[in-house]
Amino acid sequence: DIQMTQSPSILAASVGDRVTITCRASQSISSWLAWYQQKPGKAPELLIYKASILQSGVPSRFSGSGSGTEFTLTITSLQLEDFATYYCQQYDNNRTFGQGTKVEIK
């Protein structure tokens, strides 16, 4: 199984902050990585796929980078609607989610 580890688990930030979340895979997954945003009571929504490609309709303040085993999600200038939980997911071999990073208001 491929394990995905996100850090941090909780991130306290303010509106306007630059935020970075890290995701590590237990083995190389090339660029087969996605990022999702989930708000309470809602299904996850796809933000980024293939490590760095922005899903249609997603604001450009979201960006992704990385390959192999190390990946990052960056949100420049955090907005109020961005306070949510973020998950990485590999789809190289079956599918595995990271444990999630909750971005909360400082």
Added chain:
Amino acid sequence: QMQLQESGPGLVKPSGTLAVTCAVSSDVVSDRYWWSWVRQAPGKGLEWIGEIQYSGVRTNYNPSLKSRASISLDKSDNKFSLRLTSVTAADTAVYYCTRAKFPAPFDLWGQGTLLSVSS
């Protein structure tokens, strides 16, 4: 636009079988998608359960659930289903159906249905 809608019994008894169905809103369940189930226990993260190919023949499962999970596809009725046997309280979760091309992430999700395991 295609939509996914889960349905299930809401409550299942311990040691019983959980069954949940996902209705696909258009006649494209056989399009070249892989149809998956993902669950989320209360206050916890997302867990992929398994997937079935558009042909209805090939399936892949999370190794931790493989012995208890079974996913099937009904092309004539535009739906796919999950059965999970020998359930315990640890199987209480919101169950989501979702789709993906291969290799690709999940780009469309249902709203989720809560299934509780309790006597």
